[in-house]
Amino acid sequence: MFGLENDRQTLERQLLAIECKLANAEERSETNRYVKSWMKELKSVAYKADNVLDDFQYEALRRQSKSNESTSRMVLGYITRHSPLLFRFEMSRKLKNVLKKINKLVEEMNRCDLENSVNREERQNPWRQTHSKLDETTKIFGRDDDKEVVVKLLLDQQDQRRVQVLPIIGMGGLGKTTLAKMVYNDQGVHQHFKLKMWHCVSDNFDVIALLKSIIELAVNGRCDMPDTIELLRKQLEKVIGQNRFMLVLDDVWNEDESKWEDVLKPLLCSIGGSGSVILVTTRSQKVASIMQTLRPRKITCLNEQDSWEVFAQNAYSNGGQEEIELTSIGRCIVNKCRGLPLALRTMGGLLGSYQQVQEWKAIEESNISENVRGKYEIMSILKLSYKHLSYEMKQCFAFLAVFPKDYEMDKDKLIQLWMANGFIQEKGTMDLTRKGEIIFDELVWRSFLQDKQECKHRYGYVTVNCKMHDLMHDLAKYVTDECASIEELTQQKALLKDVSHMQVTETELQLISGLCKGRTYLRTLLSPSEYYKDYKVLLQVSASLRALHCPLLQLSFARP
Ligand SMILES: Nc1ncnc2c1ncn2[C@@H]1O[C@H](COP(=O)(O)OP(=O)(O)O)[C@@H](O)[C@H]1O
Ligand SMILES: [Mg+2]
Structure with a gap:
């Protein structure tokens, strides 16, 4: 269009390349603040570029609809706001601008060897291995029923010839590993199974590594066999023999069905004595559905009383007084954890180290991810799900x-x-x-x-x-700064220029319009309940909108 076609095509190509770069850099930005700020810049340029391309599409549509108009109107068009000359001039400027910015960012990335430098940092962060031992100094609350059901299910399989697989499902930090440990260390289970093995899988669902580990666990020693599946299979059959075994596969993420069905299942599910079982813990129902032979046990969040107990066990463990005021703040913080043991334990431990009411209050008023322990001990665990x-x-x-x-x-x-x-x-x-x-x-x-x-x-x-x-x-909220509430904007916890998606009432919308003097980069605008009556304000903030939703009006549109 108008000789701008080359630039437009370059921009489209660059946008695709940016998408790939963003996908790659996303994970790495966590460990490197420089990559994070670079990525933010790149994203904002990508949005601008996207807007420019939209203008092209819009102009093409507008022309199509006008093509039937009379010659006099078309001549008029050349001296109005919609003049092709003006459009071309404006677009050429915008295109060049955005291409220049993209090139600068890509150059910067190449110059600083951004991708490789972050890889090095990542490698220093190995995943955490779990083991079967229960920490005897901390009490487990609210899981007795789960434990009883799982133990009974496992013992009930005694006449089954083939190995049965029972998954335990729940979000990160809910206590799946803890429940598996409770079952593993149960007296009845101990007597029922001749051989018990615990293997932490995490990201490493490698067949050879898994077989070797199981052999090592069974013989309590090293396995120095070559990496040949057939040899390992024979060895596995030999060391397990006809023993009734229980194998815990903790924290499984593998969603590759054929890896389980075609390779591991035939190897693992045809060995051992009758009644052998595999207990799998996972965050994903998909993983469970691939592996299960028994209906998975879904665990839920703790109730209010048990939540309080987990929290209090950690918060008051230093002999601190359960003062009335601290207790009431504690209750609010427990409420924020919504029954997630990981959060209850971490927040309890954090508050246990403070005895000042003001310190507790500060935690009460913030998001869990906003303090150091919340960020590193809770968010990093939940973030694993996001990474996958x-x-x-x-x-x-x-x-x-x-x-x-x-x-x-x-x-x-x-x-x-x-x-x-x-x-x-x-x-x-x-x-x-x-x-x-x-x-x-x-x-x-x-x-x-x-x-x-x-x-x-x-x-x-x-x-x-x-x-x-x-x-x-x-x-x-932790992984994106593109969504913010009006409070976060007014408290300057977020900047309007970074925000792309918002849910706001009409009054709040007026406030935003005032804050940004009519210019925002909002792409989504949601009205929570009422409709927006003041269309002028709406139009002022909607230059980049992709989605607008006003429930009562049933007005919702998407830009092409
Ligand atoms: N019912 C519970 N009572 C007390 N602490 C718990 C309970 N469940 C889990 N925890 C604690 O919460 C944290 C996370 O539990 P974990 O079993 O590792 O979760 P998951 O395996 O589901 O990610 C651990 O520190 C664990 O000791
Ligand atoms: Mg776990």
Whole structure:
């Protein structure tokens, strides 16, 4: 179009390249502040570039619709705001600007060997191995029923010829490993199984490593055999023999079905004496569905009383007084943890080291991810789940930070918002909505979303709603600074120039319009309940909008 075509095509190519770079840099930005700030800059340029391309599309559409107009109107067009000459001039300036910025950032990346430098840092962070020993100094609360059910299920398999697999599912920090340890150390279990083995899988679902480890656990010594599956298979059969065994595979992430079905299952599930079992812990329902032979045990968050006990055990362990004021602040903090033992334990421990009411109050008033222990001991564990998502799913998940905590999300609306923002990529002939549904289901399966339920409405139509655990919300906020509330803007915890997605009332919208003097880079604008009456304000902030949703008006549109 108008001789700008070359630049436009370059920009499109650059945008694709940026997407790849962002996907690669995302994980690394965690360990390196320089990469983080570089990435932020790149993202903002990518949005600007996207806006420029949108202007092209818009102009092309506008022309198409005007092509039937009379000659006099077309002549007029050359001296009005929509003049092709003006458009060309304006676009050329914008295109050059954005291309220059992109080139500068790419140059910077190459000059500083950004990608490799971060790889080195990452390697120093090995994953944590678990073991089967229970810490006897800390009490476990609220898991006796779970333990009883799991133990009974395992013992009930005594007549089964083939090895049975029982998964324990739940989000990170919910206590799956702890429950597996309780079962592993149970007296009845101890007497029932001739051989008990504990293997922490985590990211390493390598067949050879796994077989070797099981052999080593069975013989209590080293396995120096060559890396040949057939040899290892024979050795495994020899060392397990006809013993009834229990194998715990802790923290499994593998979603490659063929790796289990074709390789490991035939090797592991046909050995040992009758009644042998494998207990798997995982955050993902998908992993469970691949491996299970028994119905998985889903564990839930702790109730209020047990939550308090876990918290208090750590918060008051230094002999601190349970003063009335501290207790009431403690209750609020426990409430923030929403029954997640990892958070209760960490926050309890953190507060146990403070005795001043002001210090407790500061923690009460902040998000869990905002203090050092919350960030490193809770968010880093939850973040593991995030790391296992595809780039596409990461974007869709991070976007959920736009909703307030405890918000009930509507599946269809969510998918529309993802689509409008271009988070979902086309794949073959699959419809984008269908792809959105798959992403939604995966987020549920991987415990990012919870309480999924169908709601039947008066006129017979059905919607699917779900919520997010508060700490998952913290995680979404932690991984993106593109979503902010009006409070965060006014308290300057977020900057309007970085924010792309917001849910605001009309009054808040006026405030934003005032703050930004009519110019924002907002891409999503959601009205929580009422509709916006003042369209002037709406138009002022909507230059970059991809999605607008006003429920009562049923007004919702997406820019092409
Ligand atoms: N029911 C419980 N009572 C007390 N502490 C618990 C309980 N469940 C888990 N914890 C503690 O919470 C933390 C996370 O538990 P863990 O079993 O590692 O979670 P997961 O394996 O689900 O990620 C651990 O420090 C553990 O000791
Ligand atoms: Mg675990």
